[in-house]
Amino acid sequence: MEQLIAQDLSKRYYHNELTYRDLENLEKQFGIKFDNIISEISYVEKNLNLKIDNLDIKIDNLEQNIKKEPQMYS
Template identity: 45%
Template sequence: MTAAIPQTVITRQMVFNELVKAGINKDIADDLAYRYYKNELTHKNIEFLKENFNIKLEKVESSLKADIEKVETNLKSDIRELNNKIDNKLTNLIINVDNVKNEISLVKKDIYNLEKNNKWIFSLTFALWLTVLGGFIALILN
């Protein structure tokens, strides 16, 4: 005895499910599944459906490509804008850092000048104090 080759049994429901999965309206898919199952769908009908499906698929593909290109263009534009904003912020930050450095330099110079003035004032005050002290000593000794 030879083993029988298993044959796939295709039910009307299986055909219907596949047609619906392919994007065909349920009522039309039901009619087509019935015709296919009853072997009433001709080769010509299948070719016609295939061509229509391919045309719809091509339209969807080109629509998707156009949408993708728009999104890419928008993303590139947004990225350019963000890069420009980042560059501007970085430039402003660098300028601010330079300004702070300059202010620090000015403060250092002011502190140095203040120290020089304080030394001079201290020396002058000390000299005046010594003079007054000398004057008091001279008065006391006289």
């Protein structure tokens, strides 16, 4: 039964049809605490943003080094 519910929810999530009421019903039925899930998602999002920012900085540094490189050999 839980497998069927999970499949239905994943299908509706994929099609962007999952509602807040669905999440409330899950919380009531299974005791799922979405506050914890939301905080975990926020944590992961912040970490990903930091990693993306670091990659942007590295890319910018590489671009600057590449621009300087031809001048070194002139």
